[in-house]
Amino acid sequence: MKSQSQTEAASPVTFTRLRRLVLEILVQAAGPVKAYDLLEKLRDRSQRLTPSTVYRILDYLENHGLIHRVDALNAYLACTGQPHSHHPLIVVCSGCQKTREINDQDLYQSIFRKLEALGLTLTSGSIEIKGVCDRCAQEA
Amino acid sequence: MKSQSQTEAASPVTFTRLRRLVLEILVQAAGPVKAYDLLEKLRDRSQRLTPSTVYRILDYLENHGLIHRVDALNAYLACTGQPHSHHPLIVVCSGCQKTREINDQDLYQSIFRKLEALGLTLTSGSIEIKGVCDRCAQEA
DNA sequence: AATGAAATGATATACTATTGCATCGCTTTG
DNA sequence: CAAAGCGATGCAATAGTATATCATTTCATT
Numbered sequence: 001m002k003s004q005s006q007t008e009a010a011s012p013v014t015f016t017r018l019r020r021l022v023l024e025i026l027v028q029a030a031g032p033v034k035a036y037d038l039l040e041k042l043r044d045r046s047q048r049l050t051p052s053t054v055y056r057i058l059d060y061l062e063n064h065g066l067i068h069r070v071d072a073l074n075a076y077l078a079c080t081g082q083p084h085s086h087h088p089l090i091v092v093c094s095g096c097q098k099t100r101e102i103n104d105q106d107l108y109q110s111i112f113r114k115l116e117a118l119g120l121t122l123t124s125g126s127i128e129i130k131g132v133c134d135r136c137a138q139e140a
Numbered sequence: 141m142k143s144q145s146q147t148e149a150a151s152p153v154t155f156t157r158l159r160r161l162v163l164e165i166l167v168q169a170a171g172p173v174k175a176y177d178l179l180e181k182l183r184d185r186s187q188r189l190t191p192s193t194v195y196r197i198l199d200y201l202e203n204h205g206l207i208h209r210v211d212a213l214n215a216y217l218a219c220t221g222q223p224h225s226h227h228p229l230i231v232v233c234s235g236c237q238k239t240r241e242i243n244d245q246d247l248y249q250s251i252f253r254k255l256e257a258l259g260l261t262l263t264s265g266s267i268e269i270k271g272v273c274d275r276c277a278q279e280a
Numbered sequence: 281a282a283t284g285a286a287a288t289g290a291t292a293t294a295c296t297a298t299t300g301c302a303t304c305g306c307t308t309t310g
Numbered sequence: 311c312a313a314a315g316c317g318a319t320g321c322a323a324t325a326g327t328a329t330a331t332c333a334t335t336t337c338a339t340t
Contacts (some may be wrong), residue, residue, distance in 0.1 A: 003337070035296070053319060055297060066315095071211035071268065074296065091260055100260065107254045107315095109271070114247045120231055120240065124269030128211065129251070131265025156287070156336090175327070193288055193312060200287095214296095214327065289334070296327065303320070305318080310313080 015131045018046065022057050026067055032075035032099050065088065070099060072130050077101065087112075091129045122137025153204045158186065162197050163218065166207055172215030174238050211241060212270050217241065227252075231269045235276025 026033055037082055039054050058076050061067045068077045072092045081088065081103045089102040109125070115122060165181055166173055171189070179194050198216050202206045208217050219228070222242050229242040255262060266269045 014317085018319080045160070046242025048320065050321060051297070052299080054323085055316080061208065071270070091255065091262070093262075094208075094265065100225045102255070102258060102260075104254065104258070105155075107200075107251065108252075110250060111247065112248075114232065114244065115229075115242070117312090118244070119240060120242075121274050122231070122269065123274070123277045125269065128270070129255075129262065129265065130211070130268070131262030134261050137263045154286085158288080190288090190290065191328070192290085192309065192330085196288080283340090285337090287334100287336070290329085290332090294327100294329070296325100298325070299323085301321090304318085306315100306317085308313100308315080310311105 009063070013066070018042075018049075018053070019057050021045065021055070021058065023066060024076035026061075026076060027077070032070045032073050032077045032097075032098070034075045036071070038076070068126060071128055073097060073099070075099075082116050087124070087126065089127045089129060091131070093133040093136055094130055095139070098133065128129060141246065151204070151273075153206070153230060154160070158182075158193070158195050159184065160187075160196070163201060163206060164197070166201075166218035172210045172213050172217045172237075174213070174215045178216070183267065208266055211268055213237060215240070221252050227264070229267045229269060231271070233273040233276055238273065264273055 006120060020115070021042060022038065030108065035051065035054055035058060038058075039049060039051060042049050043053065057119060058067065058069070064078075066079055067088060069075075070077050070090055070092060072094075076078055077099060079086070079088070080101050086103050087105070087108040089104065090099060091096065091102060092099045111127065112122065145232060162178065165178060170224070175191065175194055175198060178187060178198075179191060182194065186207070198207065198209070202209055202216070206219055208228065208230060209215070210217050210230055210232060211256050212234075214241060217239060220243065226243050227245070227248040229244065229247065231240045231242060233239075250261065251267065
């Protein structure tokens, strides 16, 4: 597996007041947060914020391996692992939308190898699993 | 955006002119198509179409296991496997956006079991893998 | 033909994200 | 210090994605 860094020579992270703030909010949320919710929260502390600023910051943090975008929810999630050192599985319940980041390199490897066997070599990236959890399945 | 559960006792598929048309377009495209692109194509043949109709049809087809939504692209993809009989892996290249549906029940099972071992039991659902393919990796 | 349910039409609106350009603030360098 | 350069942010507009609501049509069944 030739995976490791997705942004060559991982540029150093430059924090600013806003970036730090965004990351803090995401870490404290301990779950996915939507961009416009973030925007509202930020406005409590920092007026004059617009969507583009928020999205720029989210992109930056994602590119530097500090957060993930959860496509299934259009939301953003602080990483639990080390920056750039992981290939996470993000598991999302379609019912309650609870989300969990799984850092299991064995599992990642086994997926990676199977895909290689099928003629697909993915370098870097994340894996998102959408499903219905036990609890939500029972309620249905 | 609330994708429905696939747990409802698979109701029989009722085709209409439009549903058939949408499915045909997706099958012929042999790749992910965006809702509004679909809308345009449909308007060639069927005036008076609005987004809501298109989305309703897409939801219907997805709930009946005939298509998948590709979250990473906000796009829709005709299934290659049997309706409801598969748990696909959808592999998307972030570079060229080429998409491939992998139907490998062994692989699905191994992921499923690993997740169970971690205390997560997912019932139904799909798995989406985002990455960069060989070709795009080289160009970078 | 009457009826009831499902599908579609139509309009409006909500939600998500990007573009382009101006400005601010910091570092580098003359 | 001043000027230049550059990354970050402000700001306005707009693009792109999706849903809500209510009206109307379609169609199988009677």
